[in-house]
Amino acid sequence: MCQRYGMSLLAVLVVIGCGGGQPQDAAAKTDRTASPEPAMHLAQAPAQAQPASGGGSAAVNVTVQFEGAAPARTKIKMDADPVCRQQPAAAMESEEVVVNSNGTLKNVFVYVKDGATGTFPTPSTPATLEQSGCWYRPHVFGLQVNQPLDIVNSDATLHNINAKPTTNTPFNIAQPVKGMKTTKKFAKPEVMVKFKCNVHPWMSAYAAVLTHPFFGVSDEQGAAAVIGLPAGTYTLEAWHETYGTQTQTVTVADGETKSVAFTFTAQ
Amino acid sequence: MATAIATFCLLIAGALVTSTDSGLAVPDWPLSYGMWFPPLVGGILYEHGHRMIAAAVGLMILGLAVWLGFVERRRWVRYLGYSALGAVVLQGLLGGMTVLFLLPPQVSIAHATLGPAVFCLVVCLAQVTAPSWTAQPTRDEEVRWPSLRALGLVLATLAALQLVLGAVLRHTGGGLAWHLTGAACLLAAWGWLMQRIRQLQGVRHLLCASVQRLGFLLVLQMVLGGLSWWYRAPVGVVTVHVGMGALVLAQAVLLVMVSEQAAS
Numbered sequence: 406m407c408q409r410y411g412m413s414l415l416a417v418l419v420v421i422g423c424g425g426g427q428p429q430d431a432a433a434k435t436d437r438t439a440s441p442e443p444a445m446h447l448a449q450a451p452a453q454a455q456p457a458s459g460g461g462s463a464a465v466n467v468t469v470q471f472e473g474a475a476p477a478r479t480k481i482k483m484d485a486d487p488v489c490r491q492q493p494a495a496a497m498e499s500e501e502v503v504v505n506s507n508g509t510l511k512n513v514f515v516y517v518k519d520g521a522t523g524t525f526p527t528p529s530t531p532a533t534l535e536q537s538g539c540w541y542r543p544h545v546f547g548l549q550v551n552q553p554l555d556i557v558n559s560d561a562t563l564h565n566i567n568a569k570p571t572t573n574t575p576f577n578i579a580q581p582v583k584g585m586k587t588t589k590k591f592a593k594p595e596v597m598v599k600f601k602c603n604v605h606p607w608m609s610a611y612a613a614v615l616t617h618p619f620f621g622v623s624d625e626q627g628a629a630a631v632i633g634l635p636a637g638t639y640t641l642e643a644w645h646e647t648y649g650t651q652t653q654t655v656t657v658a659d660g661e662t663k664s665v666a667f668t669f670t671a672q
Numbered sequence: 673m674a675t676a677i678a679t680f681c682l683l684i685a686g687a688l689v690t691s692t693d694s695g696l697a698v699p700d701w702p703l704s705y706g707m708w709f710p711p712l713v714g715g716i717l718y719e720h721g722h723r724m725i726a727a728a729v730g731l732m733i734l735g736l737a738v739w740l741g742f743v744e745r746r747r748w749v750r751y752l753g754y755s756a757l758g759a760v761v762l763q764g765l766l767g768g769m770t771v772l773f774l775l776p777p778q779v780s781i782a783h784a785t786l787g788p789a790v791f792c793l794v795v796c797l798a799q800v801t802a803p804s805w806t807a808q809p810t811r812d813e814e815v816r817w818p819s820l821r822a823l824g825l826v827l828a829t830l831a832a833l834q835l836v837l838g839a840v841l842r843h844t845g846g847g848l849a850w851h852l853t854g855a856a857c858l859l860a861a862w863g864w865l866m867q868r869i870r871q872l873q874g875v876r877h878l879l880c881a882s883v884q885r886l887g888f889l890l891v892l893q894m895v896l897g898g899l900s901w902w903y904r905a906p907v908g909v910v911t912v913h914v915g916m917g918a919l920v921l922a923q924a925v926l927l928v929m930v931s932e933q934a935a936s
Contacts, residue, residue: 486713562713565699567774575774577696581705603697604714 461635463657473671475504489539509627516620520639541610784839788918
């Protein structure tokens with residue numbers, strides 16, 4: 406009789422968590438001992454994944470216009486986490502649609518969808534996705550296939566990083582300590598890979614994984630640049646998380662810089 | 673009874689995890705961020721809170737099964753207790769798998785379905801160990817087909833199927849038409865059973881209250897389902913809808929047990 410109940414007790418204890426364990430996927434590629442100092446540096450200058458040169462001399466300067474009434478940015482309630490709650494009020498607005506003061510649209514990913522031929526070396530310099538002030542920085546970025554992606558926690562609170570690709574391998578990792586860094590790579594091209602923090606549901610980011618370096622993200626002026634293009638005809642796509650995609654064709658000669666404008670309209 | 677109430681609280685906590693999209697807020701299992709008690713911030717409050725309640729319920733069911741093993745004379749009741757223990761252990765493992773394998777729909781649906789089943793087992797245990805259960809009612813003449821017991825079984829099966837369909841809808845976003853059809857079938861089966869009971873005399877007093885309770889729960893559940901759809905799944909309404917689904921199943925199973933008792 407006692408043996409029977411002993412087995413039952415053992416089974417329940419296994420389930421409710423009597424075992425030790427490391428956070429999933431956090432062992433080999435996660436630096437738990439990272440100093441918080443580099444994180445502070447990152448917080449001041451979030452490292453956008455700057456595209457490497459594509460070997461050409463042409464460029465396309467893109468402006469992303471916004472037409473119609475700019476939607477009001479939703480106020481985010483960060484009360485659930487005392488660390489996040491300390492953010493200034495201006496930092497508590499949603500990032501889904503950010504219309505700049507000059508009527509342009511921020512966080513639009515612009516890239517060469519078709520026309521980039523040949524192979525392009527994978528940059529050894531990692532792209533960085535930083536968790537700072539309970540936001541992902543940058544919100545939208547690009548990187549190349551197999552380029553290292555450093556995921557850094559600069560906050561003194563816990564974050565999980567739930568990457569939800571459909572072509573690449575998804576992962577969900579824990580970064581409970583400030584200064585932690587985990588390096589990941591994506592083996593296949595994919596536009597877009599969504600990142601989500603389930604601890605802080607307002608936190609999301611999007612990464613485009615491309616085979617080439619011809620991409621940019623619109624900034625506070627609504628401007629993005631695609632540089633290093635060889636002469637040729639390209640299909641440019643502009644992607645926005647709320648307003649979808651638009652494409653345009655552009656032809657550039659060696660050394661030429663062309664300007665292209667995309668316009669997204671309020672829904 | 674205390675274990676049944678705690679299990680229902682666990683169901684609600686589990687529903688909150690899904691409703692708030694906090695299922696992956698804690699990426700590791702069985703520990704949380706490598707700790708027993710991580711800071712309960714944001715989604716961690718829901719996910720780790722669910723785990724803590726689950727651990728408490730697991731221990732309560734373990735205690736219940738051990739207690740039944742020592743004091744219960746009826747073998748089938750002892751086995752019911754062991755089944756509840758086995759089911760809650762399996763449920764815990766499924767919960768861990770949902771986290772470690774990033775919420776695969778099959779595992780999530782199984783986890784969302786087994787939860788109410790565990791609740792039903794515990795409710796049945798509460799019922800059959802209650803002092804009132806031993807009193808046998810007067811045997812009623814049951815000559816018509818289908819029997820009350822068969823109708824009750826159909827109702828309970830439909831309620832269980834409806835829970836599965838609800839879990840599929842919740843975890844995949846598909847199958848709304850099937851879920852609605854299931855609701856209609858459940859309501860029709862309930863109407864049939866109610867009609868049959870009205871025609872009976874001997875066990876009517878025993879069954880009528882049970883069927884009426886089930887009818888009340890069904891109507892409430894449909895209103896909640898409608899509100900969930902109309903208001904695009906607000907956290908509170910959906911959570912109550914999930915909990916109510918488990919209550920419907922439990923009430924249907926109790927009805928089968930009562931009709932079984934009435935026919936014995």
